[in-house]
Amino acid sequence: MANNKSAPLNDAVIVALSQLVDDAQPERRDPSHYDLESLISRHGLTAGDPKSQGQTVGKAKRVRATLSWAYGNSEESGGQFVYGLVSLIQGLGGFRESSSNFVGEEAILNCVAVFDAEGFELSSDGHLRPKVLDTLAGVALTEALKSYVRRAAKGAEDAALLTGTGKDLLEAIAAHVVQQKFGGYSTQSNFPTLLGQAYAALGLATPQDQPQPGEGPEKRVERAMFELACSVNALRNKQGTGHGRPWLPTVSDSQARMAVETMGVIGERLLAVLGGAR
Incomplete structure (x- = not known):
């Protein structure tokens, strides 16, 4: 069963998240395509996954296409995928500068900014949560x-x-x-x-x-x-x-x-x- 924790989903979030898995790098960086496929399947978004349609795409384009489909067809599941992807990247060390999977300071700051505009906090170590309004x-x-x-x-x-x-x-x-x-x-x-x-x-x-x-x-x-x-x-x-x-x-x-x-x-x-x- 998919985690029911959800995060905002809009065009800015889609672009910023895709940068977290940008595979235009000289060295391989997790999450892998298998990791993404598992997450996509868990949240019921296979219909929006270009790889399930036989297309050969990079990880950034895959995330962008899947979330764009979710935004128009299944926003609740898309929001859960957003939360799950951030947690996955955090678990793989993507927010830790010393890790080989570090996503980069600029990509993190972009995500911090777009989530902030939607009432969510993304900490420097990758914890995503709604702002404490009090x-x-x-x-x-x-x-x-x-x-x-x-x-x-x-x-x-x-x-x-x-x-x-x-x-x-x-x-x-x-x-x-x-x-x-x-x-x-x-x-x-x-x-x-x-x-x-x-x-x-x-x-x-x-x-x-x-x-x-x-x-x-x-x-x-x-x-x-x-x-x-x-x-x-x-x-x-x-x-x-x-x-x-x-x-x-x-x-x-x-x-x-x-x-x-x-x-x-x-x-x-x-x-x-x-x-x-x-």
Whole structure:
């Protein structure tokens, strides 16, 4: 069974990762083609592997082609492959300068930069993990939350519960909005109260705000989004430490994906209004 740990997948990640296995070198460097084939097969991406189609390609092109296919056809599996490839390269000594498999400082720095833009940290020794959001504030936190929103909108379940916090995505965004607008928030507030404060700070309509004559249909949408956000939050498994599946046991996989995508849509709107959009 494939490791379910996932990482971001986009064009920049694809290019940067392919540089980690660049085989245009005078001496052979692992991972081998066999290593890549095993990883590709484990994550169900054989259909995107050019070697499985009979093509003769180098390792960098193989990784790039496979991940490009995954990006358009199976992004969740592609994200798991990304995480697995980084771990494989780390295990082979690719991030250790003294190793014969060292991938090079420039290739590592490129990967650090592209993962940073997606809310992930890649350490110099090859550990890839989501940023601990409790250590961020202001613009840095806004950008990190946006990266989670992008992943949530695509159904990435690991974007639902945030690393280093006890909050789910919408709760973290609501807290951030209130912090930015009012300078602080009560950690004792329940989710509907916190979201209501964020809505008030952004000038959005909640179900408690009676419709006004002549108001636009967007106000009805804002009220509906509030109710939907509260409903999705109620599906969350608030027991435990935040590791593992973030949903109640009764929530099916399709319901969980719908909930994560909903978080992405609502979270994107809140952050857009915080940034000045209407």
